Amino acid sequence: MNFVTNWLSRIRVKKLNDSLIKATMQNDFTTVKNLIVKGADVNAMTEDGLWSGSGSVLMIAAKNGNLSIVKELLAKGARVNVKNKQGSTALSYSSIYGHIPVVKALLDRGANINEKNGVCMTALMMASMSGQLAVVEALLALGADINAKSTDGGMTALWFATVKCHIEVVEALLARGADVNAKTKSGMTALQIASEKGHQKIVEQLIKADALGNIDKSHTIVLPAGLVSCDRCGANNKLKGSPLEGILRFSQSRCQNCRKTFCACEGCTGLITANMPCPHCGKVSSYVTEEYDWI
Numbered sequence: 001m002n003f004v005t006n007w008l009s010r011i012r013v014k015k016l017n018d019s020l021i022k023a024t025m026q027n028d029f030t031t032v033k034n035l036i037v038k039g040a041d042v043n044a045m046t047e048d049g050l051w052s053g054s055g056s057v058l059m060i061a062a063k064n065g066n067l068s069i070v071k072e073l074l075a076k077g078a079r080v081n082v083k084n085k086q087g088s089t090a091l092s093y094s095s096i097y098g099h100i101p102v103v104k105a106l107l108d109r110g111a112n113i114n115e116k117n118g119v120c121m122t123a124l125m126m127a128s129m130s131g132q133l134a135v136v137e138a139l140l141a142l143g144a145d146i147n148a149k150s151t152d153g154g155m156t157a158l159w160f161a162t163v164k165c166h167i168e169v170v171e172a173l174l175a176r177g178a179d180v181n182a183k184t185k186s187g188m189t190a191l192q193i194a195s196e197k198g199h200q201k202i203v204e205q206l207i208k209a210d211a212l213g214n215i216d217k218s219h220t221i222v223l224p225a226g227l228v229s230c231d232r233c234g235a236n237n238k239l240k241g242s243p244l245e246g247i248l249r250f251s252q253s254r255c256q257n258c259r260k261t262f263c264a265c266e267g268c269t270g271l272i273t274a275n276m277p278c279p280h281c282g283k284v285s286s287y288v289t290e291e292y293d294w295i
Contacts, residue, residue: 017044024057029068042078055084062090062106065099070106080111087118095123095139098132103139113144120151121160129160133168136161140176147179154185162190162206165199170206180209257283 020040023031036042045056058078061069070090074080083089091111094102103123107113114122124144127135136157140146149156158178161169170190174180181189194202258281277284 013039013041016040020044020057021046021060024060024066024069025064027064027066027069029066029072032069033072036072036076042073042076043082045084055088056082056090058082058090059084059088059093062099062102063093063097065094065097065102067101067105070102074105074109080106080109081115083118089115089117091115091123092117092126095132095135096126096130098127098130098135100134100138103135104142107142113139113142114148116151122148122157124148124157125150125155125160128157128166128169128173129164131161131164131166131169133166133172136169136172140172146173146176147182149182154183156182158182158190159184159193162194162199162202163197165197165202167201167205170202174205174209180206255280257281
């Protein structure tokens with residue numbers, strides 16, 4: 001008899017939980033409240049495929065930005081730091097989708113602001129990567145670790161904002177003291193990834209913030225054509241007087257002896273022939289074709 005009773009009770013709770021999940025997905029606050037009163041589990045988790053992966057009802061409400069449902073679930077005992085199978089939390093979802101009131105509500109109830117999700121990123125990194133400036137500012141104001149690094153590659157929030165070219169987020173992070181010279185596990189800085197991605201405005205901002213103190217010059221630099229001048233003729237010097245002048249140089253070929261360069265203009269290219277003496281140092285040398293390099 002007890003077995004039958006327990007079995008029927010489990011079926012009833014499962015139906016309530018499934019209904020709670022559905023009502024949360026639909027942002028139906030009234031139904032959510034009624035189902036909780038009837039005994040639905042506020043920590044119910046979806047099954048794979050019912051939602052984007054697995055997740056708690058709190059995660060669903062956080063992703064939707066539904067503050068009323070989030071508060072109701074928290075008030076009735078929803079676990080704020082629970083993770084789904086992908087390692088994400090409600091704070092992860094609210095941060096990446098830019099729901100500031102939900103972010104604050106979760107933090108007020110004890111969400112771990114520096115917790116890393118399944119892809120080894122904190123809420124600040126997620127918001128920075130998504131360009132959620134207001135969330136970034138809110139997280140920083142509430143104590144997020146601005147220089148925390150992702151577990152896998154050692155990237156910071158500044159690195160993620162840089163690689164996605166969110167210049168306002170980059171500026172906000174720099175203004176709050178982000179380490180402009182922090183290196184990833186592969187040895188790259190934000191300046192180098194901005195250079196490789198061709199994010200010229202971010203390059204200038206990073207240089208202004210003194211991003212030259214820790215550069216690994218072995219990395220390739222790729223920027224839009226015609227930014228800095230050739231060693232021989234001075235061509236293509238379109239950013240004279242900018243923070244880039246004296247930092248990078250454009251070249252078509254580089255003498256392997258004196259390391260000076262020749263650009264792609266007719267006068268310079270015409271000089272590059274087999275076994276020719278370098279017009280800079282006078283020695284016969286080999287020449288390496290390249291695009292941009294650190295001075």
